[in-house]
Amino acid sequence: MLRLDKTETWLLAATVILLTAGFLLPSWLTFILTLAFAKALVVQGVVIQMRAGLVSFGQGLFFCIGGYAVGMGGAFLDVHDVFALIGLGVAVAVGVAAIIGLLMTRYRDIFFAMLSLALSMILFGVIVKNPTLGSTDGFNVHAPTLLGWAPQGQEQKLAIFVLTVLIAGGLALALNRYMKSGLGGVNEAIKENEIRVEFLGLSPRWILYANYLFAAGISAVGGALTALATGHVDPEMAFWTTSGEFVFIALLGGTTHVAAPFVAAVLFALVRTYALELAPHSWQMILGFVLLAIIIFLPKGLWSLVAGKRRAAA
Amino acid sequence: MTTLYAILIDGMIYASWLFLVAAGLTVIYGVMRILNMAHGSFYSIGAYSGASLVGWYFAGGDGAPYWSYLLLLGAALAAGLFIGLLVEQGLLQFMYKRDEILMVIITYALLLILEDATKLIFGVDPYFTYQPYSLLGRSSFGELTFANYDLALIAVSVLIGAACWLVLNRTNRGKVLRAVIQDREIAVAMGVNVKLMFAATFVVGTTLGALAGALTAPAISVSPGIGVEVIVLAFAVVVVGGLGSIEGAIVGALLVGLTRSVAVHLAPQIELFVIYGVMSLVLAVRPQGLFGRNLARKI
Amino acid sequence: MRRTTSRIVPTAVALAASLAFAAPALAADNGKFRIGVVTFLSGGAAGPFGVPSLNGAKVLVDALNEGKLPAPYNLKGINGVEIETVIVDENGGATKQVEEFRNLAERHKVDAVIGYISSGDCLAIAPVAEELKMPTVFFDCGTSRLFEENKAPTYVFRTGLDAAIDNIGAARYLVDSGRKLDSVASIQQNYAWGHDSWADFSAAIQQLKPGVKVATEQLPKLFQGQYGAEISAISVSRPDVIHSSFWGGDMEALVLQGAARGLFDKRAAVLTCGESALDRFKGQAPNGLILGARGPFGAFAPQNPLSDWFRTAYRGKNEIEPTYPAFKMAQAILGLKAAVEKTGAKPGTIPAKEAVAKSFKGLNFESVSGTVQMARAGGHQALQGIAYGEYSFDAKSGKATLANVRHYSGECVTPPDGTTAAAWIKAGFPGAQCK
Secondary structure: OOOOOHHHHHHHHHHHHHHHHHHHOOHHHHHHHHHHHHHHHHHHHHHHHHHOOOOOOOOHHHHHHHHHHHHHHHHHOOOOEHHHHHHHHHHHHHHHHHHHHHHHOOOOHHHHHHHHHHHHHHHHHHHHOOHHHOHHHOEEOOOOEEOOEOOOHHHHHHHHHHHHHHHHHHHHHHHHHHHHOHHHHHHHHHHHOHHHHHHOOOOHHHHHHHHHHHHHHHHHHHHHHHHHHHOEEOHHHHOHHHHHHHHHHHHHHOOOOOOHHHHHHHHHHHHHHHHHHHOOOOHHHHHHHHHHHHHHHOOOOOHHHHHHHHHHHO | OHHHHHHHHHHHHHHHHHHHHHHHHHHHHHHHOOOOOOHHHHHHHHHHHHHHHHHHHHHHOOOOOOHHHHHHHHHHHHHHHHHHHHHHHHOHHHOOOOOHHHHHHHHHHHHHHHHHHHHHHHOOOOEOOOHHHHHOOEEEEOOEEEEHHHHHHHHHHHHHHHHHHHHHHHOHHHHHHHHHHHOHHHHHHOOOOHHHHHHHHHHHHHHHHHHHHHHHHHHOOEOOOHHHHHHHHHHHHHHHHOOOOHHHHHHHHHHHHHHHHHHHHHOHHHHHHHHHHHHHHHHHHOOOOOOOOOOOOOO | OHHHHHHHHHHHHHHHHHHHHHHHHHOOOOOOEEEEEEEOOOOOOHHHHHHHHHHHHHHHHHHHHHOOOOOOOOOOOEOOEOEEEEEEEOOOOHHHHHHHHHHHHHHOOOOEEEEOOOHHHHHHHHHHHHHHOOOEEEOOOOOOHHHHHOOOOOOEEEOOOOHHHHHHHHHHHHHHOOOOOOEEEEEOOOOHHHHHHHHHHHHHHHHHOOOOEEEEEEOOOOOOOOOHHHHHHHHHHOOOEEEEOOOHHHHHHHHHHHHHOOOOOOOEEEEOOHHHHOOOOOOOOOOOOEEEOOOOOHHHOOOOHHHHHHHHHHHHHHOOOOOHHHHHHHHHHHHHHHHHHHOOOOOOOOOOHHHHHHHHOOOEEEEEOEEEEEEEOOOOEEEOOEEEEEEEEEOOOOEEEEEEEEEEOHHHHOOOOOOOHHHHHHOOOOOOOOO
């Protein structure tokens, strides 16, 4: 029998609450939440690697692959089923990651960051050069179906919201298990000192490789869900500023808890929306100050607020 | 034949510009281990300061036009010093114990802030300060014509490269700085004032960035976003050459500049990939860049 | 220190969260006609396009609210209802714009949205606008794909022109001006706008003057700023004509660097977006440089009471001449106003969105660029002519004007409904009516 720890109970409860909320909240808010959760999945990909000490400034690569798989699957392969499309994105992303991961896992620190950025920018360039993919303008995604059901308009948005919450909840549970497993703990050790891990008889490189593949897959899911929600894909998804945003959110939340990226992504979306509204001319500055404030006052991310309190109470 | 020397001259001009842009970045990384994302903002602040000061000078009318070059340099120095000191003293000096990657994020936040601050100070209307650019006239080589300003840029860039090298290798201060680069802890133990060194280095780095911006300003239309465009370019050059190495920045700039020039003349279709292509290729063969140091693995 | 911060941050977070949920209440109906205005306020497109267009919107909205416009627009605001704008920065990509568009529609409850310069944003927004049944006027984006992909629009309108028209017009102008035209060089920004512009232009010039050779095709990346190598490559290829769809700072840099190196000395060059820098070149552009304004806007706009009024009012507030983005924004707002007022709703009331869309379809309205007919894409796309002219700088007065201006009627340069621009050009412009 599956036994749930405290985090898992909370995650399940949150999923259920969000699912009900989807039917009550105004649709603009569910839309923001859909995008935020989809983005949070990519952030999880960043966080997995960050825990082992690698910062990917090119996670947009797999985000973009996931999105374009949905777009191209509908436009060129005549695949319209949501699950088939997401599966396609994951398959392509993991396939690509399996090849370039062999190269990437040889790099650490800044070099890993820069090389991941370069690879993502190459994908950006390839799409820009390709007029059948709409170049920088991108193209619109065909209306998807869910196991034969073709929802329209508001119903469709709601369906994608529900799907996103379910996938996010499921992946969060899986990630939580991984984090708390022995292998998950090794990641921290790799970050602290790789050589000592080697001496223990483990191969840091292959653990990082597995992380890389998993991060690629989960990012592709995020990209696919984003494409389904907005109904449009463009190469901006692979641009380095998009990847920068994922790193931003990862730090905002912190790497200590599986729920942190979700909270951070929602907060980020809301801060940005309101910054954009209160100060259309200087919203980037507001984001910059928020980021600085977090780094200075909460070096372990927003989650340290929750964790800190719990420790104080204990 | 024409194409060949066009490739060479264009490549040299572009490489010298790339070096100007990358020099400050590599100096800061070399000494402080900070990969400064906000470098592009320093570039754009320099460009805006130079363009607005020179624009104001020519709007006044009567001054001798050649003084504008001095103004351009003065604006860059003033802007670089001011913003460098402000950022280092006001923020970075409290952060030196943080992780290298976290420093990247801190400077990313700075980039976001400075981008909008520049916009609030200088507005979004492009500055078009062409006078220093057209003043120097042009030279013809065969059927090709070049702007003398661009050619002068090669000289300036060689000068700056030489100055950096001399300071690092031929002065006492430079030697101390190299000691800090080699091993910060030992340097501190030997009585080196690392704090002061860091502050000085950061200011020199920002000033170099501002200088690159100010020198570029007359040839372009200075508008919001020019800084962000420059960052990735400068990163590519520095990573190719090896982070923190002046020689590396020179070689990286030449490599990227000439390759791009070849692409523009012979295969304009692939121009977009050139920089990332060169970067990926170099990193695949030499992960630490051409002049990067091999780091010993510490247990 | 530590203790206080640990309290400040949670409070801030809680504040932000409560703000997020409290704010919708602020955006309740206040009886005003709310328009979402989306344009670039940051990034490279802000200076040349975004800010002039926003300034244009401000001048027009303020004047409308005070009832100061000349006839037929002397009814206050829109249909007698005061206008309120919600301004959004277009920077940040299509995904974010879709999010913001939903915010405008559902949280701010705007009555209409006017905006979008980027073609990618227009393509992404169009289906969302249809889904949310929100009257949406695209004022600037030029992609031909807009109505080719959204075949049966109801709520989406475009008062600006298709970019294909810029390039068909440019080709006609070059041929009609009787220049030597054996080879053409191209320099475009490496993104969809540049690719599409060159595809349309090269096809059109091949039709009008068969046998034209392409000397070189340069594709520097967007916002590159430095064009040394490209200028050499074009010089070496010795073209008779250079075509470029560059805009904003890139265009100004190209002109400055090209002029300094004699690129334009022996040949003609046409800049399809050149007009936006007419007053900014200050003699740095060579006389004879051919400039366009993406339609009869800016310096190409005809003189009529509306354009005279607009120029004076804009100059009064911003101290410079309005460029084409300002004109195009004004046109979009006037179109919306005309459509709302044509519904026949009682003055002082806001008609239903369905009624606005219905009356916008096929509308004829007076604008700062003359009379506009919504006569393409089933009444959703404006049909207007285009003009080109040569830059002419008078050193004494320091003023730039346009010489040898030629106008082409809308029917001459616009494909009829049912064919795509590319197909129409390929077929040799069947049905084009040119004077």
